[in-house]
Amino acid sequence: MEMIEVENLIKNFNGFTAVDDISFSVGEGEVFAFLGPNGAGKSTTIKMLTTLLKPSSGKLRVNGFDPLTQQDDTRRSFGIVFQDQSIDEELTAYENMEFHGVLYGVDKETRTRRIRQLMEMVDLWDRRDDYVKYYSGGMKRRLEIARGLVHHPKILFLDEPTLGLDPQTRNNIWEHILELNADYAMTIFFTTHYMTEAEKVANRIAIIDHGQIITSGTVKEIRSSTSTGSLEEAFLQLTGRSIREENASSMDRMRLRRRMRG
């Protein structure tokens, strides 16, 4: 069964086409990497799949639901870790988890059990009553991943989940994610700029540039079609070496800086 289906998706912002007629699908239990340079349209696509942004045209299906007309069904189907932080730092880690559970209508008993189990999984249970503002960058990320799972979603969206983290934390976070994928056949849709990461964990990859998907397939397929030795080389060959200007709002940039420091 296809968990994510995208057909001829287009998004225009005042004359600028951020996503230009893309189509792809992700099957149940797949680990799917969505790669591309800055400003290629990755986050815009994720926002449309997760009901935060309305497409200009095209067809979307998430867990069989239409994010435009079946918003709440769609929202219940996925968990998400955003590119920039989205936890309340003035609350404790546990309170953030609890807040999420209540918003998703998880009943008290189940909620209490799952929160403990998930916080133990990401090694934060002992620090559950600390304010998140005292957490390190890696701890915040782990908390966000755990939070996104409280309602047992079928799909997990991860928008650059390991940005600004050290290799130890990155490996640790991927271990958790792959465990979830193996244990619950949870579909993983992620973006990253670390090509080795994508090479290691993704079943399938799509590379997007200037709003268009330029190639897709397994790592092997992409490497052989470009006759390169690594995904990074293939990526550079396909997308060129010039540095991109991301069209981010001042708000995104500020959040990003905060996270990089944190």
Next chain:
Amino acid sequence: MIQTIYIMWLRQLKRYWRSKPRLIGSIGQPLLFLVAFGFGFSPVFEKAGGVDYMQFLVPGIIAMTILFTSMFTGIEVVWDKKFGFLKETLVAPISRTDIMVGRTLGGATISVIQGLVVLVLTLLIGFRPISWFSIIPAIFFMFLVSIFLTGFGTSIASRIDDMQAFPMIMNLLIMPMFFLSGALFPIDDLPSFIKILVLVNPLTYGVDGLRATLTGNLSFSLGLDLAVLAGLSILVNMVGAWLFSRIEI
């Protein structure tokens, strides 16, 4: 749905309670106004007609506390946008009306608490309500005014991304609302052009309701005050819910 609203309400109260500077800072200004205007104008009013200005002023100062606290609560939405937390609520399977109502009730509760703190302080410096029971309907009016103003501030905040701009826009609205509400002076014998401005100002009806319940001085009727405030509260929250459903990030 009730649970959603409750958890959003609870979050705001926790944040408020944990921010001590905010707690203290927000009663400083009303106290300054109370002392400066109260003691400054009391002699003038006494000479003019034997009115006890302190008694007259206190409901106005409580309304002012609520005005500032409620309208500035909206900045939490701007904060949540800036620090990303808003997205957590926007991707959740909950109605935008619940988000709006939860936020409004949270902010309104905080405003009422602030108003009560100021009321207690005025009791200490000599203010006396007509009867102790009158505090109950007064709290009800405080809550109505708070719901309207918090909904108003939150709705505006949903359209604003700029943290620097928000306080400026708020001040632009708050100052005329405060000065043209009858909080500081009686509105019965004003020149007609000022009177029109006062009558279209929603806060006027809040001040009137508060003053009527606390001191027995009424310019309109309690029914009118109630109807205006309740109608506007529903309206701003409906508009707010609609604005929230249109937020794209």
